[in-house]
Amino acid sequence: MNATLSQPHEAVDPLKLLRRPGVRLVSIFGSLDEDGSRRVHYAVDIDNRQYRIVSIPGEGAIASATPITPAAAWYERELHDQYGVAIEGHPDLRPLLFHDNWAEDVHPMTAGFEKVPPGTRAPYRFLKVEGEGVCEVPVGPVHAGIIEPGHFRFSVVGDTVLNLELRHFYTHKGTEKLFENMPIADGCLIAESVSGDNCFAHAVAYSQAMENSFGVAVPARGRALRLIGLELERMTAHIADVGALCGDVGFTVPAAYTARIKESLLLASTRFFRTRFWRGVAVPGGVTIDLATADAAELKRIVAEAARDFDELAKIILETPSVQNRFESTGVLARDVARNLAVVGLVARASGLKLDVRRDHPYGRYREFPTEIAHHSQGDVLARARIRIDETAISARLIADTLSEMPSGAIRTSIPADANAEGYSAVESPRGELFYWVRVRNGRIARCHIKSPSFQNWPALPLAMPGNIIADFPLINKSFNLSYSGCDR
Amino acid sequence: MIFDTVKQSLSSQRVLIPVEQLLTDVQGSRMPDVQPSLLTAEIARRAVDACPTTALTLEETDGRTQLVLNYADCIACGRCIEAGAGAFVAARKLTCCGVAKSGLVRRWDVASGAEIASGEREMENTAREIRSLLGRALNIREVDTGSCNGCEAEIVAMTNPYYDLERFGIHFVASPKHADMLLVTGPVTRNMVEAVRQTYAATPSPKLVVAVGACGCSGGIFAGSHATAGPLDAIIPVDGYIPGCPPTPAMLLSGILQVLQRRS
Numbered sequence: 001m002n003a004t005l006s007q008p009h010e011a012v013d014p015l016k017l018l019r020r021p022g023v024r025l026v027s028i029f030g031s032l033d034e035d036g037s038r039r040v041h042y043a044v045d046i047d048n049r050q051y052r053i054v055s056i057p058g059e060g061a062i063a064s065a066t067p068i069t070p071a072a073a074w075y076e077r078e079l080h081d082q083y084g085v086a087i088e089g090h091p092d093l094r095p096l097l098f099h100d101n102w103a104e105d106v107h108p109m110t111a112g113f114e115k116v117p118p119g120t121r122a123p124y125r126f127l128k129v130e131g132e133g134v135c136e137v138p139v140g141p142v143h144a145g146i147i148e149p150g151h152f153r154f155s156v157v158g159d160t161v162l163n164l165e166l167r168h169f170y171t172h173k174g175t176e177k178l179f180e181n182m183p184i185a186d187g188c189l190i191a192e193s194v195s196g197d198n199c200f201a202h203a204v205a206y207s208q209a210m211e212n213s214f215g216v217a218v219p220a221r222g223r224a225l226r227l228i229g230l231e232l233e234r235m236t237a238h239i240a241d242v243g244a245l246c247g248d249v250g251f252t253v254p255a256a257y258t259a260r261i262k263e264s265l266l267l268a269s270t271r272f273f274r275t276r277f278w279r280g281v282a283v284p285g286g287v288t289i290d291l292a293t294a295d296a297a298e299l300k301r302i303v304a305e306a307a308r309d310f311d312e313l314a315k316i317i318l319e320t321p322s323v324q325n326r327f328e329s330t331g332v333l334a335r336d337v338a339r340n341l342a343v344v345g346l347v348a349r350a351s352g353l354k355l356d357v358r359r360d361h362p363y364g365r366y367r368e369f370p371t372e373i374a375h376h377s378q379g380d381v382l383a384r385a386r387i388r389i390d391e392t393a394i395s396a397r398l399i400a401d402t403l404s405e406m407p408s409g410a411i412r413t414s415i416p417a418d419a420n421a422e423g424y425s426a427v428e429s430p431r432g433e434l435f436y437w438v439r440v441r442n443g444r445i446a447r448c449h450i451k452s453p454s455f456q457n458w459p460a461l462p463l464a465m466p467g468n469i470i471a472d473f474p475l476i477n478k479s480f481n482l483s484y485s486g487c488d489r
Numbered sequence: 490m491i492f493d494t495v496k497q498s499l500s501s502q503r504v505l506i507p508v509e510q511l512l513t514d515v516q517g518s519r520m521p522d523v524q525p526s527l528l529t530a531e532i533a534r535r536a537v538d539a540c541p542t543t544a545l546t547l548e549e550t551d552g553r554t555q556l557v558l559n560y561a562d563c564i565a566c567g568r569c570i571e572a573g574a575g576a577f578v579a580a581r582k583l584t585c586c587g588v589a590k591s592g593l594v595r596r597w598d599v600a601s602g603a604e605i606a607s608g609e610r611e612m613e614n615t616a617r618e619i620r621s622l623l624g625r626a627l628n629i630r631e632v633d634t635g636s637c638n639g640c641e642a643e644i645v646a647m648t649n650p651y652y653d654l655e656r657f658g659i660h661f662v663a664s665p666k667h668a669d670m671l672l673v674t675g676p677v678t679r680n681m682v683e684a685v686r687q688t689y690a691a692t693p694s695p696k697l698v699v700a701v702g703a704c705g706c707s708g709g710i711f712a713g714s715h716a717t718a719g720p721l722d723a724i725i726p727v728d729g730y731i732p733g734c735p736p737t738p739a740m741l742l743s744g745i746l747q748v749l750q751r752r753s
Binding site (some may be wrong): 170178195275 | 501676
C-alpha cells in the first residue's frame with residue numbers, strides 16, 4: 001500500500017528479497033542514523049501490489065544487488081557517490097553524479113560534510129568499442145534543440161549504432177542535500193523544481209509522503225483537485241510529446257497543432273488556477289487554490305475540446321505512411337530488457353509490462369475507482385506514441401468525471417509542525433513511478449529521497465539503440481522523453 | 490492525409506496574441522507586485538518572513554524602513570501574496586524582463602507606501618551594435634546550465650502559434666557558432682561550468698547573453714548548493730535578465746525584445 005511505514009527497519013536480507021520472483025526494485029538509497037552512521041534502504045514492489053522497504057547498516061561493505069538485478073546499478077553508484085558506502089561485487093563503480101572537476105572522495109551526504117574541496121579526479125573512462133570501421137560519435141552536453149544537457153557516446157559502423165553509452169548528471173544540483181533541515185512546507189518548493197514539466201506530480205508525491213508519515217488525510221475536495229492537476233499535467237506532457245515526435249520526422253503541421261492544444265490547457269490553468277504549471281498548488285495537507293463552482297463547467301469544456309482536437313489529430317498522425325515508416329519497429333525495447341531494468345511508466349507499458357501506480361498502489365482520489373490502463377507490447381516508437389494518445393483520452397475522461405462529481409468542503413488540512421515521522425509515497429507521474437521517502441525530525445526534513453522515473457528509465461534507452469541508425473536517435477530519445485533534471489537531481 | 494491536416498489547421502480559429510498584449514504581461518507567472526496604498530509595516534514584515542528566499546527584505550536607510558523586492562531571487566512561490574493581506578498581489582504587468590540586474594530591484598518606503606525609483610537601465614553598446622547589424626533578426630542558441638526544464642518548456646512555448654516568436658525574425662539555432670544571443674537557463678551546476686564557458690567562447694562577437702529564470706538570475710532555489718557554481722554572471726558576462734520561476738512565454742518574449750531595444 002501507499003502508506004506509512006509501520007516498521008522502518010525490517011530485519012530482512014534485501015538481496016534474498018530481490019531474488020524472489022515478482023519482486024521489482026523501486027529504489028536503493030542511503031540515510032544517516034542519529035549518530036551519523038550510514039544506513040542503506042531497499043524499496044521494492046511485491047507483485048505490483050505492495051511496497052516494502054528493508055534497511056541494513058551501511059558502515060561496513062555491503063554486497064552489490066546489481067548481479068541479481070541490473071536495475072540496481074545506478075542506485076548503487078549514486079549511493080557510493082553520495083555516502084561513500086563500499087559496495088562489493090558491483091561491476092562498474094565509476095562516478096555517476098560527479099564529473100572530473102570534483103575532488104576525489106567527496107561524499108556530500110555524509111556527516112560532517114561542509115563543502116567540496118578544490119581538486120579534480122581521474123578522467124572518466126568511456127567503454128571502448130573496437131573493431132574495423134568502428135567510429136565514436138560524441139554528442140552533448142549542449143544539444144542542438146531546446147533540451148536539457150547530457151552526453152551520448154555512440155559507437156557506430158557507418159550509420160548503424162553498435163553501442164550507446166550515457167554520461168549524464170550535468171544538471172546534478174545536490175537537490176537531496178538541499179532538503180536537509182528545511183521546514184516541511186519549504187520542501188515542496190524544492191520538489192517542484194526537480195523536474196519542471198512534472199512539477200505538480202513531484203509536489204503531490206512529496207506532500208503525500210508527508211501526509212502518510214503523519215497519518216493526515218487530505219479532504220475529499222483537495223484530493224479531487226489534485227487528480228485534476230495530475231491528469232492535466234499528464235495530458236499536457238503527452239500531447240507535447242506526440243507533437244515533438246512528429247517534429248522529429250519532419251511532420252511539422254501536426255507538431256504546431258499539438259503545441260496549440262497544449263497551450264490551450266496551460267492558458268486554462270492560468271485562468272482558473274492562476275498558474276500555468278500548477279506550481280504552489282499542492283502543499284502537505286492538501287491544495288492552496290480552489291476551483292470556483294461556476295468555472296468547473298468551463299474547464300470541463302476546454303479539456304473536452306482539447307481531447308477531441310487531439311484525438312482527431314492523432315488519427316491523422318497514425319494513418320500517415322511516412323510517420324508509420326519512421327515510428328514502426330524503431331527503437332524497440334524488448335519486454336525482458338524492460339523488466340530486468342525495472343523500467344516504469346509509459347515506456348514499460350509500451351513494452352508489455354502492465355505497471356501503473358494509479359492502479360497498483362492507488363492514492364488520493366484514485367482509491368475511489370479502478371483506473372483504466374493503456375497497454376501495448378511492441379516496445380517501439382509507435383507503441384510509445386500510441387500509449388500517449390490512449391492515455392490522453394483516459395486522462396480527459398478522468399478529469400471530466402471528477403469535475404462532474406466535485407466533493408464540497410475544505411481543500412486543505414494541517415500537518416503537525418513539531419514532530420518526528422518517516423514515510424513514503426508514490427505517484428504515477430507522466431513519465432512513471434515517482435517515489436518519495438521522507439524523514440522528519442523536530443518538524444524539519446532530515447532526509448528526502450526522490451526516485452524519479454527518469455533515473456530508472458535512462459539506462460534502458462541505450463538498449464533500444466543497437467541496430468538502429470544514428471539519425472533515428474533523436475526520435476527514439478524523444479519517444480522515451482526522459483527528464484535530465486529529474487534523473488540528475 | 491497531409492491535406493486533411495492542413496485543411497484542419499487552416500479552418501481553425503486564429504490564436505496569435507498581438508505583441509502589444511504580450512509586452513510586460515506576467516499573468517500566470519505568480520510574480521508579486523505591491524499595492525502601495527495597502528502596505529503597512531506589519532504586512533511588510535509578515536511578507537518578508539513568509540519569503541523562503543531573499544527576494545523580500547527590509548532595509549533601514551536614514552531612519553526610514555524600505556521594503557526591497559528583488560525579482561532576481563523570486564521563485565514565484567506566492568507566499569507573500571498569501572501573507573500580504575491584499576498589499577501583495579499576483580502581478581499582471583511588470584517591466585522587469587530583459588533589464589539590467591539593478592532593474593530587477595524595486596523599493597517602497599514602508600511608512601508612506603511610495604515606490605522609490607528603481608535602478609538605472611544601463612546603456613548597452615552590444616545591443617545597439619547587433620541591432621544596427623541585423624535590424625530585428627536574431628539567432629538564439631538556448632543553453633541549459635542545469636535548469637529543472639520549466640524554463641525550457643516555456644522557451645519552447647514561445648514558438649507555438651499563440652506567441653509565434655518567428656514573426657519577429659527571431660529563430661533558435663542549433664549551434665552557438667550561428668548565434669547572436671545565448672538564452673541561458675539554470676543555476677550553472679558544477680558539472681556544466683566548463684560547457685558554459687566553451688559555449689560562450691564558441692559564440693561569435695558581438696553577442697548577447699540573457700539570463701533566464703530565478704536560477705539564471707540568482708541561482709534561485711539552488712543558490713548555495715554544493716553542486717552549483719553560479720549564478721551565470723559569476724561565470725560569463727550577462728547583458729539582460731528575465732526573472733520568473735519559470736518566466737511565461739510573454740515574459741520571455743518581452744525580455745528578448747527589451748534586451749534588443751534597450752537604450753540608455
